[in-house]
Amino acid sequence: MLFNSIDFAVFLPIVFLLYWLLANKSLKLQNALIVLASYVFYGWWDWRFLSLILFSTLVDYTIGIKLKSEKNQTKRKILLWTSICVNLGFLGFFKYANFFLDNFTAAFSFFGSEIATHSLDIILPVGISFYTFQTLSYTIDVYKQKLEPTNDFIVFSAFVSFFPQLVAGPIERATNLLPQFYKKRTFELSKAVDGMRQILWGLFKKIVIADSCAELANQIFNNSAEMNGSTLVLGALFFTFQIYGDFSGYSDIAIGTSRLFGFNLMQNFKFPYFSRDIAEFWRRWHMSLSTWFRDYLYIPLGGSRGGTWMKVRNTFLIFIVSGFWHGANWTFIVWGTLHAIYFLPLLLTNKNRNNLEIVAQGNYLPTARELLQMLSTFTLTVFAWIIFRANDITHAFHYISEIFSASILEAPKLTDSKEAIITMLLVFIFIFIEWLGRESQFALEHLGLKWKRPLRHALYYTIIIALFWYNGKEQQFIYFQF
Amino acid sequence: MKKFAAKILKFSIPALLFILISFTYYHISKTKVEAKLTAFSAHAVLLMGDSQIQRLHGDSISQGAKNLASSGEHYYFTYQKLNALIQNKNHRIDTLILGVSIHNFAPVYNRLFNLNFAEGKKSLKRYLYFLPIFDDAGFITTFDKVLKPLISGIYAAPDFGGFYESTNSNPNEEIINKAFNMHFSIKQEEAKFSHSQRDYLYKIDRLCSENNIDLILVSTPYHFDYKEKIDRKYFDFFSKSLKKLKHRRHLNFIEDPIAPRFMSDANHLNKLGAQKYSRIIGKELKAEKRDILHR
Numbered sequence: 001m002l003f004n005s006i007d008f009a010v011f012l013p014i015v016f017l018l019y020w021l022l023a024n025k026s027l028k029l030q031n032a033l034i035v036l037a038s039y040v041f042y043g044w045w046d047w048r049f050l051s052l053i054l055f056s057t058l059v060d061y062t063i064g065i066k067l068k069s070e071k072n073q074t075k076r077k078i079l080l081w082t083s084i085c086v087n088l089g090f091l092g093f094f095k096y097a098n099f100f101l102d103n104f105t106a107a108f109s110f111f112g113s114e115i116a117t118h119s120l121d122i123i124l125p126v127g128i129s130f131y132t133f134q135t136l137s138y139t140i141d142v143y144k145q146k147l148e149p150t151n152d153f154i155v156f157s158a159f160v161s162f163f164p165q166l167v168a169g170p171i172e173r174a175t176n177l178l179p180q181f182y183k184k185r186t187f188e189l190s191k192a193v194d195g196m197r198q199i200l201w202g203l204f205k206k207i208v209i210a211d212s213c214a215e216l217a218n219q220i221f222n223n224s225a226e227m228n229g230s231t232l233v234l235g236a237l238f239f240t241f242q243i244y245g246d247f248s249g250y251s252d253i254a255i256g257t258s259r260l261f262g263f264n265l266m267q268n269f270k271f272p273y274f275s276r277d278i279a280e281f282w283r284r285w286h287m288s289l290s291t292w293f294r295d296y297l298y299i300p301l302g303g304s305r306g307g308t309w310m311k312v313r314n315t316f317l318i319f320i321v322s323g324f325w326h327g328a329n330w331t332f333i334v335w336g337t338l339h340a341i342y343f344l345p346l347l348l349t350n351k352n353r354n355n356l357e358i359v360a361q362g363n364y365l366p367t368a369r370e371l372l373q374m375l376s377t378f379t380l381t382v383f384a385w386i387i388f389r390a391n392d393i394t395h396a397f398h399y400i401s402e403i404f405s406a407s408i409l410e411a412p413k414l415t416d417s418k419e420a421i422i423t424m425l426l427v428f429i430f431i432f433i434e435w436l437g438r439e440s441q442f443a444l445e446h447l448g449l450k451w452k453r454p455l456r457h458a459l460y461y462t463i464i465i466a467l468f469w470y471n472g473k474e475q476q477f478i479y480f481q482f
Numbered sequence: 483m484k485k486f487a488a489k490i491l492k493f494s495i496p497a498l499l500f501i502l503i504s505f506t507y508y509h510i511s512k513t514k515v516e517a518k519l520t521a522f523s524a525h526a527v528l529l530m531g532d533s534q535i536q537r538l539h540g541d542s543i544s545q546g547a548k549n550l551a552s553s554g555e556h557y558y559f560t561y562q563k564l565n566a567l568i569q570n571k572n573h574r575i576d577t578l579i580l581g582v583s584i585h586n587f588a589p590v591y592n593r594l595f596n597l598n599f600a601e602g603k604k605s606l607k608r609y610l611y612f613l614p615i616f617d618d619a620g621f622i623t624t625f626d627k628v629l630k631p632l633i634s635g636i637y638a639a640p641d642f643g644g645f646y647e648s649t650n651s652n653p654n655e656e657i658i659n660k661a662f663n664m665h666f667s668i669k670q671e672e673a674k675f676s677h678s679q680r681d682y683l684y685k686i687d688r689l690c691s692e693n694n695i696d697l698i699l700v701s702t703p704y705h706f707d708y709k710e711k712i713d714r715k716y717f718d719f720f721s722k723s724l725k726k727l728k729h730r731r732h733l734n735f736i737e738d739p740i741a742p743r744f745m746s747d748a749n750h751l752n753k754l755g756a757q758k759y760s761r762i763i764g765k766e767l768k769a770e771k772r773d774i775l776h777r
Contacts, residue, residue: 187483
């Protein structure tokens with residue numbers, strides 16, 4: 001079920017009413033309803049893959065309990081690796097099998113021996129990368145004795161399958177989300193209203209910004225061979241806002257929906273395009289994934305504590321793995337590597353933690369230096385998105401080559417320039433609102449709260465009208481495919 | 483929880499009011515549309531179809547004939563319009579002159595009948611007042627993507643169609659290519675032919691038979707360069723599709739060697755061309771259907 005569908009618009013109020021009017025009598029009922037609703041939510045897409053979630057839940061639930069009682073360190077390690085192998089095995093099969101098969105064949109062919117292989121006809125289960133990482137974090141935390149395993153199967157099932165964040169995150173930590181299932185949720189007006197506002201803003205990001213940009217970005221990327229350099233730059237910019245609006249929009253809807261049910265999810269995006277360096281960008285972009293890799297991969301590998309070689313190795317490793325997490329394509333690996341190259345100079349000169357606070361805190365405008373820093377970071381990010389969006393490395397190479405050709409000086413050529421201008425205007429309005437709200441959790445959190453009610457409601461209605469106006473362009477969320 | 487419900491309700495008041503106003507507006511407009519359709523159904527001869535037929539002079543074909551053709555009209559909408567017209571039990575329609583052309587089965591017509599495409603959404607806006615909202619025809623299958631065209635359709639003037647005249651002539655290559663690309667450009671995943679067009683053409687035929695309406699098919703000429711560009715498979719599909727309508731008279735001028743001065747673009751007659759062909763069609767009909775045309 002998609003957040004931006006009529007199905008969800010019907011599903012959400014029904015579950016909400018059942019949750020607060022019927023299930024609020026007991027904690028068990030509340031949790032059971034969440035599990036049921038989550039399975040319906042996921043099964044709406046393809047019920048067959050519910051078995052995967054159920055299996056993953058059963059494995060990690062059982063391993064969690066066994067890890068608690070098991071004192072033998074070797075046996076504990078075996079249990080941990082069983083969980084890792086099962087979860088990553090599923091992920092590897094569904095997501096990467098064809099990639100490895102194709103590259104294996106290509107490698108053989110490169111060395112002169114042809115082998116006949118056929119790509120497997122595999123459907124990628126929606127959200128598998130997200131819930132796999134979530135359950136893994138539970139087992140690892142239990143193994144490291146940072147977390148008490150749960151004995152309540154319903155609670156654990158609710159944690160794994162919690163519908164607002166099941167298919168595209170934020171990838172929650174067991175230490176944050178699991179304890180929330182143990183406390184009976186009581187309805188909080190301010191939290192619910194805040195949740196509604198965040199859902200509204202998330203929908204705006206997805207439907208108005210991302211989907212409008214998607215049409216133009218797809219048009220340009222799909223016909224890049226016929227486009228001049230300036231049009232290709234526009235294509236890259238449209239994709240930059242498409243991916244941000246799409247993914248952070250989803251996160252906002254997920255967090256807002258969770259608030260309606262009395263849950264607090266972690267923030268996933270903190271205005272990343274206002275970052276002053278790449279290190280800051282990564283502290284603000286898809287935070288639940290980057291912190292996951294930091295805590296479960298980078299730090300266990302030694303992090304930045306060791307010598308220069310270890311720093312370099314770990315940095316490349318975490319960025320490449322992070323790129324590969326996005327999909328089985330060399331473009332993602334190169335994208336990750338490029339970010340490692342961006343990041344490394346900051347790490348080696350100890351400047352990677354220079355910009356911890358949001359830019360121009362307490363001020364309306366940034367300084368000239370901050371503006372320049374933001375623009376250069378943004379340019380580097382846009383450049384990397386070209387590789388991320390390209391169909392393959394050759395496509396990315398041609399795309400970038402054309403940008404750096406004389407045709408960049410020509411005027412952009414688009415089939416519908418009116419649409420492009422309107423979309424650019426929308427993006428400017430969007431950036432402006434995001435800038436105003438950059439010190440909040442989400443741009444609309446405090447915007448207009450001090451205004452008189454009619455004016456505030458007028459703002460919300462403007463957003464709702466925009467949603468209706470732009471509804472129906474594109475439906476799928478980009479991160480569903482990851 | 484009560485406070486939250488009250489807040490939501492209060493916030494929703496303008497939206498509810500808007501829905502109520504739209505609903506009322508729709509019903510008032512629907513009544514007006516029905517009245518207009520009743521008036522049109524008093525004409526004995528109707529011209530329907532898409533922009534080719536829209537260029538023809540009704541009066542030159544038959545005194546008092548009404549042209550209700552409209553640009554880019556999928557037969558589904560022609561069918562629904564005709565259906566709405568004959569709802570008037572006292573209608574006087576006895577002849578329907580329907581445009582059929584090779585490009586009518588081109589991929590673009592699939593888009594006009596599919597709400598996933600901008601063309602389909604535009605169709606919904608244009609023809610909303612002629613459509614059964616909960617139809618089983620496969621057009622409005624979901625309200626998910628259609629809220630905007632649905633709402634704008636309520637407030638937009640319905641497309642009854644009507645005569646259209648152009649004084650352009652001698653179309654150049656660019657104009658011809660533009661029309662060709664619009665009709666025949668196709669994405670890999672799209673179907674090559676519009677089967678839904680053919681289905682609704684047959685449905686129009688059945689509807690006419692059931693209501694004793696004489697259906698006459700007319701194919702107006704194409705610019706030579708445009709015709710040359712069209713793949714033979716579309717000619718074949720066109721001929722095959724029309725085989726099932728053998729019992730109907732088909733006035734086919736596609737192969738006419740027409741001079742460019744009679745064409746406003748690749749596939750439309752201009753004012754001169756329309757005058758010429760309306761007279762020809764009128765004469766043809768007169769010869770065979772003297773009794774009807776002199777009514």
